[in-house]
Amino acid sequence: MTSVASPTDRSRIQRRIPPFGGFNFTFLALEIRRILRNRRTLIFTIVMPVAFLLLFALPNKDQPLGNTGYSYAAYVMISFAVYGAMLAATSGGGMVAVERAQGWSRQLRLTPLRPAAYITIKMLSAMFLGLIAVVAVFVVGAIMGITMPWQVWILSGLVAWVGSMVFATLGLFVGYLVPSENVMQILGPLLAFLALFGGLFVPLEVLPQVLQDIAKFTPAYGVGAIARTPLLGNGFDWWALVNVLAWGIIFGLLAARMFRRDTKRV
Amino acid sequence: MAHTTLSDPRVDAGTKNDAVALRGLTKSFGKVQAVKNLDLSVKPGEVVAFLGPNGAGKTSTVDMILGLSKPDAGEVTIYGMAPHVAISRGQVAAVMQTGGLLRDLTVRETVVLTATLFPGARPADEVLERAGILNIGDRRVGKCSGGQQQRLRFALALLPDPDLLILDEPTTGMDVEGRRDFWNAIRKDAATGRTVIFATHYLEEADAYADRIVLIREGEIVADGTAAEIKNLASGRTVRATVTHLDREALTAVPGVDSIEERGDGVLIHASDSDAVARYLLTATDARDLEITSHNLEDAFLALTSSKGIS
Structure with a gap:
């Protein structure tokens, strides 16, 4: 059909490997745009925690929080900020399930994109969604008239957000585990369960002692406890930090393991 | 079964200059041997069709060329490099069968x-x-x-403006118009000197778009050559002519004649070497209205891929 004339010309094409394993901000921006376009994700991760806040904090606005001088609603708001960040980061990480189901991960393997760069982009976009969730809950809380010292807003918000990294890795793990586009149908109930044990829906103190003891070993406990510390001023809970780090490492290792299995097989 | 190489110097040339070189490529899935000790080299600029029925091992081979799956044994090089190196340099790109899009x-x-x-x-x-x-x-x-x-x-x-483009069953599930548009785009592009390998089970596509066809059956290459050569290999051509005085014995002695059928004053000759038959008829007899018809690729395809009978 064609003559074998031009291969020599073709050899002059400059071939380079992309820097940073293919990580770049255009890719990240498009990932974030995808997330923001997904109405279901936004309702699940932003609207729902805000709705919970209105439902549970508004009636308790005038109830004092022990002798801290703050409203009990502030406590509820921080809990739902953690919950929102947790939902957002998990569903962000869980998007890999959709991408695997649609064959996109395989398509990316035909590009110079390195797996580490891909995972970084996934983590960052999940964390971005987590940030929106925290800000949304706090903004609505502020509009509701919840007051806290500015350091508490910032510290609690940061902890809720950074701690959600644990859940971004959980999302990645489940995303690689489940070969399904409906990964959130599994993650939704699981997260509600974890939030309950993490003391995000009701203070753990109202649960029986046995459940309180178990709760301290569950993944949402640590982030929730640390995020509330600036408000309660009750001293830093080292156990909570151990909890966060341990679960971060566990989910990270599981996700890495699943990821390796995935790239080997596909 | 040793594969039939019709177009020769390609295979023996060094692999350094090959766009693709496969050596002893083997892959099994459980008990099924999908690819059996496959050897192949493709020169830069060639447009090659991997033709074979479903399950012949085409996709398994393509996956190994692209480094998407690991061969049990054997080696793949793309321009002398490992597949993942060629991919990271953008030297090879692929159009996969389905999926792969968000x-x-x-x-x-x-x-x-x-x-x-x-x-x-x-x-x-x-x-x-x-x-x-x-x-x-x-x-x-x-x-x-x-x-x-x-x-x-x-x-x-x-x-990436790749030097090698691999298409795995690119038109599966498309309607006629879609297939035509797709191939028109590919055909326009082929003028750039790109090496193209496409897997297909559509004979017409292999016939129309490839300058070399590699016929694959049960994980082995059963034939390798131009479309015309493949057609010949399976069943030769039919020569038809009107002859008044036919010397059957002399005709049978012409090399490559498989069968002779007389119909009135016409004669139908199946032959692997239609040129020799035509030369004989036109020079040694009073034959007129001579026609040579080629079997279509489908006959060759069926003969070569369906039974073990042909070699």
């Missing part, structure tokens, strides 16, 4: 995103234009037809 991105976003991964990628508009989908850039991928999605995969494959 439904929630638009056509243009998909191209722009993929382009960020290749330093010096071709401009988005250029590849969209060449794939014939510039006009649907803002459409969501999920809303595109199968043919449009396939041309999007083709556009993505053009981004």
Whole structure:
């Protein structure tokens, strides 16, 4: 059909490997745009925690929080900020399930994109969604008239957000585990369960002692406890930090393991 | 079964200069041997069809060439490099059968995103234009037809301006028009000197678009040559002529004659060497109205891929 004339010309094409394993901000921006376009994700991760806040904090606005001088609603708001960040980061990480189901991960393997760069982009976009969730809950809380010292807003918000990294890795793990586009149908109930044990829906103190003891070993406990510390001023809970780090490492290792299995097989 | 190599010097040349070199490639899935000790080399600029029925091992071979799966034994090199190196340099690109696209991105976003991964990628508009989908850039991928999605995969494959383009069953599930548009885009592109390997089970596609056909059956190469050579290999040609005085014995002695059928004053001769038959008829007899018909590729395909009988 064609003559074998031009291969020599073709050899002059400059071939380079992309820097940073293919990580770049255009890719990240498009990932974030995808997330923001997904109405279901936004309702699940932003609207729902805000709705919970209105439902549970508004009636308790005038109830004092022990002798801290703050409203009990502030406590509820921080809990739902953690919950929102947790939902957002998990569903962000869980998007890999959709991408695997649609064959996109395989398509990316035909590009110079390195797996580490891909995972970084996934983590960052999940964390971005987590940030929106925290800000949304706090903004609505502020509009509701919840007051806290500015350091508490910032510290609690940061902890809720950074701690959600644990859940971004959980999302990645489940995303690689489940070969399904409906990964959130599994993650939704699981997260509600974890939030309950993490003391995000009701203070753990109202649960029986046995459940309180178990709760301290569950993944949402640590982030929730640390995020509330600036408000309660009750001293830093080292156990909570151990909890966060341990679960971060566990989910990270599981996700890495699943990821390796995935790239080997596909 | 040793495979039949018709077009010769290609195979023996060194692998350094080959676009693709496969040596002893073997792959099993459980008890099924999908690819059996496959040897092949493809020269830069060739357009090669892997032709074979479903399950012949074409996709398994393509996956190994692209480094998407690991051979149990044997070696793949692309321009002398391991597949993943060639991919990271953008030297090889592929259009896969299905999937591989995010439904929630638009056509243009998909191209722009993929382009960020290749330093010096071709401009988005250029590849969209060449794939014939510039006009649907803002459409969501999920809303595109199968043919449009396939041309999007083709556009993505053009981004790194690859030296080697691999197409795995690229027109499966497309309607006639979609297939024609797709191949028109590929054909236009082939003029750039790109090496193209495509797997297909459509005979017409192999016949129309490849300058070399590698016939694969049960994980082995059963024939390798131009479309014309493959057709000949299976069943030769039929020579028909009107002859008044036919010397059957002399005709039978012509090399390559398989059978002779007399019909009135006409004669039908099946022969593997139709040229010799025609030369004999036109020079040694009073034959007129001579016609040579080639068997279509389908006959060759069926003969070579369905039974073990032919070699």
